[in-house]
Amino acid sequence: MDYDVLVVGGGPTGMMLAAELRLAGVRPLVVERLARPYPFSKALGIHARSIELLELRGIHDRFLEGAPLLSGGHFASLPVGLNYKSLETRHPYGLYQKQVDTERLLTARAEELGTEIRRGHELTALAQDEDGVTATITGPDGEYRVRAGYVVGCDGGRSRTRKLAGIPFPGQEPGLAVLMADCEFSGELPEGEGMGPLRPYGVIRRDLRAWFSAVPLFEPGVYRAMVFRYDHVWPDRDQPVTEEEMRAAITELVGHDCGLTGIQWLTRLTDVSRQAERYREGRVLLAGDAAHVHFPSGGPGLNMGLQDAMNLGWKLAAVVNGWGDGALLDSYHTERHPVGRTVLRNTRTQCALFDPDPRLDAVRETFTDLLRIDQVNRYFTGLGSALDVRYDLPGEHPLTGARMPDLDVWTPDGVRRLSEYFHDGLGVLTGASAEKWKDRVAVVEGEVEGPAMLVRPDGYVCWAGDPVEDGVGLDAALRTWFGPPL
Ligand SMILES: Cc1cc2nc3c(=O)[nH]c(=O)nc-3n(C[C@H](O)[C@H](O)[C@H](O)COP(=O)(O)OP(=O)(O)OC[C@H]3O[C@@H](n4cnc5c(N)ncnc54)[C@H](O)[C@@H]3O)c2cc1C
Secondary structure (H helix, E strand, O other): OOEEEEEEOOOHHHHHHHHHHHHOOOOEEEEEOOOOOOOOOOOOEEOHHHHHHHHHOOOHHHHHOOOOEEOEEOOOOOOOOEEHHHOOOOOOOEEEOOHHHHHHHHHHHHHHOOOEEEEOOEEEEEEEOOOOEEEEEEEOOEEEEEEEEEEEEOOOOOOHHHHHOOOOOOEEOOOEEEEEEEEEEOOOOOEOOOOOOOOOEEEEEHHHOEEEEEEEOOOOOOEEEEEEEEOOOOOOOOOOOOHHHHHHHHHHHHOOOOOEEEEEEEEEEEOOEEEOOOOEEOOEEEOHHHOEEOOOOOOOHHHHHHHHHHHHHHHHHHHHOOOOOHHHHHHHHHHHHHHHHHHHHHHHHHHHHHOOOHHHHHHHHHHHHHHOOHHHHHHHHHHHHOOOOOOOOOOOOOOOOOEOOOOEEEEOOEEEEHHHHHOOOOEEEEOOOOHHHOOOEEEOOOEEOOOEEEEOOOOEEEEEEOOOOOHHHHHHHHHHHHOOOO
16 A cells, blocks of 8 residues: 555645544645645634634634634524524634635644645545555646555545545535625625624525625625525536626615725536435545535535544544544444435525525514524534534433533642643543553543543544443443454
8 A cells, every 4th residue: 555545635624634644643645736725714613612623622722813703603694693602612712714724724723743744636536455455637737646555535515535536525506696806895885784693794685586685794894795596506616706897786776886896716506406415435435525505605615524524534544554444434324324415405404595585584683583582593603613512422411412511620739631642633532541542532630510421533432420339331332443452
């Protein structure tokens, strides 16, 4: 083998995955088609669960530094917003951060850990056999082959890896066409009454089933402007948007172009929504947009990619390192596919509610009223932040399958946090010992409130209880998630 794992795509998912693999001593190669990082920022935010995951690796401060914190978000641009302050986490906020910066920090992390990254190199063909995969890569000096144990397609919504592996990508065809610009306005913007807490400017044109909104970004005077048109399909989604097209679209809805100027980026979007039927096909795996695409309502995409990578990284490394089995690797699909399905449902719901068709007024008003109910607001906030993700893991204890609460640990040297014990990417055990798994599970020497817990490297509890009363359960969980004893 030239490498243990070939990671196709050096976007946020690929870089996060490469770092996780390196942390576990695995040798990944990242191939990225673009010679230089994509200069524009699709995503603008990092959610609470992603911040927690970065904290598990001790790198969240780099992301928090200088980034504005958001105390709330929106659901389908309804007038009642989501309250992040209600979240039970050490990070009850969202982070405003441009995707270019997120990617830069993730790339730096992967490089620090010794990842080999080849830019300007594209996967063009793929074959797998019993022992590994053979990938054909086209680089600046021509075509060459790479042999690796596994390949992970982190190559975005149009994933070549997914297509070459023959994994179906079923879903919903687009019915919403959106033009988007990061830009400035020299003229007056219309007040966007009733367009939600984050969209102070805009116009709703029910007659056209269309709307325009301009969301101020944190850079002074810069907006993310969007024109939504329902019942509209782009004849060619890849056709570049021109300034004239954007100007005409705004003028049609608002009556004037609001002095559109200072355009930084123009693009077109749709509400196409698809999910890979399988996240694993033998030695080929998919993560991030390669596994799921959807409209960016609430901004879950990049976040879900990081969370996929965090779920997959340690499992794939365990298999490469010889103590993980096929069942452990299959649990990646079993756990993450339902999460993706729920996120797709959430974004489709929001796309349906964005539709200004007057026949949907009653539904929008009902959802607005529901959002005033704390528990409902909390439900959508938990969903949007991914803090409520739970895996269906074996075990009776209510904590099993939930994300680990970041509790205080009382040690002779002072108070630490449980999250600090995850920096090396091992599992963590509190309130018990696991001598025979000491190379894979770190034991917390200190007092932690509540039951003893066995936590996986991705921060999910896989056993909780009393180690004396349920020693058999603890032993079973150690074997399931951390392989045979030494
Ligand atoms: C307008 C907009 C706003 C968004 N806002 C948010 C938001 O606020 N929050 C959020 O979480 N998400 C948001 N998203 C979604 C987010 O941008 C994506 O989910 C995220 O970029 C996915 O990361 P990825 O690494 O999986 O894929 P990508 O970012 O698509 O990266 C894939 C990489 O693979 C490379 N590649 C492709 N094919 C090959 C090949 N054959 N060989 C080698 N390399 C290849 C590509 O060049 C690319 O660099 C938004 C998206 C859009 C369009």
